[in-house]
Amino acid sequence: xxxxxxxxxxxxxxxFLVYILGMIFVPSIIYSAQNPPCNPSDGKICNPIPxxxxxxxxxxxxxxxALKIGIPVVALAIIYCGFLFVFARGNSEKLGKAKDxxxxxxxxxxxxxxxxxxxxxxxxxxxxxxx
Numbered sequence: 001x002x003x004x005x006x007x008x009x010x011x012x013x014x015x016f017l018v019y020i021l022g023m024i025f026v027p028s029i030i031y032s033a034q035n036p037p038c039n040p041s042d043g044k045i046c047n048p049i050p051x052x053x054x055x056x057x058x059x060x061x062x063x064x065x066a067l068k069i070g071i072p073v074v075a076l077a078i079i080y081c082g083f084l085f086v087f088a089r090g091n092s093e094k095l096g097k098a099k100d101x102x103x104x105x106x107x108x109x110x111x112x113x114x115x116x117x118x119x120x121x122x123x124x125x126x127x128x129x130x131x
Contacts, residue, residue, distance in 0.1 A: 020069060056123050063119050070112045077105040 052058045084098035 056126065059119060060123070063116055067112065067116055070109075074105060074109040074112065077108070078102070081105055 047053075049058070049061070052061055081098060081102040084094070084101055088094035088098050
C-alpha cells in the first residue's frame with residue numbers, strides 16, 4: 001500500500017499514456033491491415049497517414065486527437081480546482097488561487113471546444129462553397 005501511495009502519480013501517468021497510445025495506434029493498425037501499404041519503389045510518394053486524403057481531413061484528425069486528450073485533462077483540472085477550494089478553508093489567499101485556477105481551466109476548455117466549433121463552421125462553409 002505504501003508503494004502505491006508513493007508512486008500514484010507515476011502509475012496514473014503510465015496508465016494515461018498507454019490509453020492514449022492505444023487510441024492513436026490501434027485504428028491505424030486496423031486500417032493498414034484492411035488496406036495494403038503503398039509501394040514507394042513504384043516511384044510514387046506514399047501517404048504516411050492513409051486515412052487522410054485532404055488538408056481539412058488532417059486538421060480534423062488533429063483536432064479530434066486534441067479533444068480526446070484535452071477533455072479528460074479539463075475534467076481532471078476542474079476536479080483539482082474543487083480540491084483547491086476545499087483545502088482553502090476560508091483562507092483568502094488560497095481562495096484567490098483556487099478561483100484563478102478555475103478561471104484558467106474554464107478559459108482553456110472554452111478555447112478547446114471553440115477551436116472545434118470554428119473548424120466545423122469553416123469546414124461546412126468551404127464544403128458549401130464547393131458544391
